[in-house]
Amino acid sequence: MIKGPEQLCLLFNIFHDGGLTLQSAKGDEIVLRVDIQYLAERFDPAFEFFTVRLTGVAELWFAADGREQAPLTDSEEIFALELEILSGSVVGEAVNVKCASLSLSPGQGWSTGNLRLSPCCAEVWDQGGKRLGLTELEDAARSYWDEFSRRGR
DSSP states (O other): OEEHHHHHHHHHHHTTTOEEEEEEEETTEEEEEEEOHHHHTTTOTTOOEEEEEEESOOOEEEEETTOOSOOBOOHHHHHTTOOEEEEEEEETTEEEEEEEESSSSTTSOOEEEEEEEOOSEEEEEETTSOEEOHHHHHHHHHHHHHHHHHHTO
16 A cells, blocks of 8 residues: 555656546545556556555645636546646645646646645556556656666667
8 A cells, every 4th residue: 555645746756647537536535547558558568547546535626827716626627627647746744746737728738737635545556457556666667767768869
């Protein structure tokens, strides 16, 4: 199980460029689909996504950069924005996930914002239903980015 803001931040950094889709939200539990083919293929060439269950979610909101409107707090509204993960950072006991979206300013290109959440724990499954640990995900991401950097030379 992935616990605490530092590990959760690392998880979101591993999922850099992943697209977030809400699968379900009930009480303090949120289940997300993270579409990130380049990483999912590391576990099976046919895979395209992971499932992430966040439990103990005490805080959830999204605020678009450069806008003075109140942050969104409804999970359906937040994930309808088709957010893509850029990076994660720890803010106190919460995780701030910098995201990009084409849905924030339709027809005007990419916009960014901050997804703030404070879950207690996270669990991750590959597309085939195998539960994965943070170390497995980190190793797969490191392998991908090492290969990516060698291709760029």
